[in-house]
Amino acid sequence: MNEVPRLCTLNSASDRTVVEQFRQLQIQLRHRWQTVDLFDTGDTDIVVIPSLTLDEEELLKIDGVHHYEERFLFSLIRLRNPRTRLIYITSQPLHPSIIDYYLQLLPGIPFSHARNRLLLFAAYDSSSKSLTQKILDRPRLIERIRMALRPNKTYAICFNATNSERDLSVKLGIPLLATDPELLYFGTKSGSRQIFEECNVPHPDGSSLVFDDEELAEAACELWERQPHLKRLVVKLNEGFSGEGNAILELEPLHDVSPRQRVKAIRDRFSKLRFQATTETWEHFRQRIPELGAIVEAYVEGDRKRSPSVQGRITPHGEVEILSTHDQILGGPDGQIFLGCRFPADASYRLQLQELGLKVGQNLAEKGALERFGVDFVVVRRNNGWDVEAIEINLRKGGTTHPFMALKLLTKGYFDRATGLFYSQQGKAKYYKATDNLQKDRYHGLLPNDLMDIIAYNQLHFDTSTETGTVFHLMGCLSEFGKLGLTTIGNSPEEADALFDRVVAALDAETSGNSIPPPIIPISWT
Structure with a gap:
């Protein structure tokens, strides 16, 4: 196995203590967690932390991203169980009409009964910081939330888990149903490629992780030499998401460049990258490479190309379940920005996606991952079948989680x-x-x-x-x-x-x- 770069570092004995406390709390999930198929019989408090704890600069590319905390409001439907209490935390107070809208979806439950089991907390902070960080910055808010919980009957859920969510879990004294932040690398572009190689899951040729534009140019040149038929490459920030950190490098204008000059020509060509995020520039993108890292991959060509995905779950008992498949609806200059999805994926390849997703999930489970994961693919029609290649792993909830x-x-x-x-x-x-x-x-x-x-x-x-x-x-x-x-x-x-x-x-x-x-x-x- 390749050495795993750590996205979450332990800088002190205090950090190591928090990690150990977090892991001890997660052990409790084996007894406290219930699958959604059985939750109607449970007596549980669920703390919902709908924070997108991702790179702030990448998040700013998404219009209205601070409202994405609302995507978890489907969780209110869990109040259908008359013994469940839900604690929902947001940056700003939610409009009462929005809350009423979800509660009226509960058949057979009096509105007032469900509303009395819903506790809403807000940080009253509209800054670009993640919601979780806003909560951590407010110890009195943490104490109010903690006092409202039944500690032996509570667990938390989140969009993605980082050091911040880990720290909040420990401060609240409740387990977090999410992957240990120590394993976040496997949800990056380079980490995904490592998993695909270990599982023998087909994926495009590409590079290892690099941290400056000179290395990136060298990696692109090496890939082109291995695959001289390529017309274009995809350049990706290692921690980009929803396609917002991707760019296309056209190789056709460089065909007449001598092999000796290719690295320099590619590096010069970076200034003409076609970015999927309309606000992105090469100067800004280049500044992010030393911080986030980047890879380069072969662009999958094809006239009849689709972008499906498979979603799975690793339970606290280590079981891997396939939950769904989707055909993604993509936009942007080259169709790499996630806009939406259709369920289920096409019948001609969805069962294959499920089997490949199961392989990935089993590998992740062996590494200690927990809860939701998704695998994005590109499929291209070849003769009478579909050529399926895995693109990346999302080690978190995603844009297909809330509709399903x-x-x-x-x-x-x-x-x-x-x-x-x-x-x-x-x-x-x-x-x-x-x-x-x-x-x-x-x-x-x-x-x-x-x-x-x-x-x-x-x-x-x-x-x-x-x-x-x-x-x-x-x-x-x-x-x-x-x-x-x-x-x-x-x-x-x-x-x-x-x-x-x-x-x-x-x-x-x-x-x-x-x-x-x-x-x-x-x-x-x-």
């Missing part, structure tokens, strides 16, 4: 690994289309209450009787960024697509500017 969990919690259904389909309790296969990026200028200024009016008037809500319809999220993004998230659930792929189109058409019609309907004024009884 919303479906599972709303329908109480199950994923059938034999077919790769999800079935409701009535035996109907369910399909969905989801996005975090329904964004238009015309949506600017819509308040959460305006959205509720539009949902009600156009009957866009999720119908619990038919188990079809739309579940909305990122509603806090609407007013400032004109951006909304949604998942449309249908009994066929076509129905899910039609529901999605209906939502877009309704929002467009309501924001056309031709007429503005009067707001719905609540009745006050005296």
Whole structure:
């Protein structure tokens, strides 16, 4: 095995003590954690820490990223269990209409009963720091949260686990259902490549991790010499996400350069990289390389190319489960920016994705990883089949987590690994289309209450009787960024697509500017 660079370093005896305390707390998960299929019988407090504890500069490339804390609000559906309490922490207070929206999705549970078991805490901090760091900066807030918990019946969940989440787990005295930060390297670009090699999972040719642009040029040159047919390469920051840290290097303009001059020519060509994030520049990108590291990979060519993914879970008992597959909806200059997804992935390759994902999960489990992981692929049509290559591992929750969990919690259904389909309790296969990026200028200024009016008037809500319809999220993004998230659930792929189109058409019609309907004024009884 290659030596593993550590993203989380231990600088003192105090750090080592915290790590040991964290690991002792995680052992408790074996007795405290229950699979979502059994949680209806549990008596548990769940602390939700929806912090995106990722590189701040990379996060700033995403419009309204501070509202992404709302993506975990599907967790409120867990209040369907009358013995569950949920503690949800955010940077800023959530709009009451947003909370009400999720609680009304709970069939058979009185609204007031569910609301009394939901505790909301806010740091009242809109800075670009991660939510977890904001909490750590406020010891009185930590104490208030700790005092509200039942310590022997509580665990925490998060988007991704770093030293910050580890420290907060220890300060609260509760286990965190997430991978130990010591293993974060395996969720980076170079760490993913190491896992793929160990598992014999097919993946594009590429380089090892480098930390300056000279080494990057040399690595690109070596890759091109190994694969002289390549037309372009992908340059990736090692800790980029959602494709925002990727760039394309075109090789065609360098074909006439002599072998001796290739490294210099490639290095000069970096200034013309085509970045997937529209705000990125070479000067800024180059400054991040010594800090984050970078790799270069062969660009997978093909006219009929898709980007599916598989999601899995490693339980506290060390079991590896495949949860879902998706066909990702990508955008950006070269189709590398994650915009949304469709469930499930195409039938012609989804079972293969599941088997490859299982290999990766078993490798990660042996290393001590825990909870969610995802593997992104590129598939290209070759003759009568699909050529499948793994691109990266996400050792955390991702953009496919919340739509799938919303479906599972709303329908109480199950994923059938034999077919790769999800079935409701009535035996109907369910399909969905989801996005975090329904964004238009015309949506600017819509308040959460305006959205509720539009949902009600156009009957866009999720119908619990038919188990079809739309579940909305990122509603806090609407007013400032004109951006909304949604998942449309249908009994066929076509129905899910039609529901999605209906939502877009309704929002467009309501924001056309031709007429503005009067707001719905609540009745006050005296």
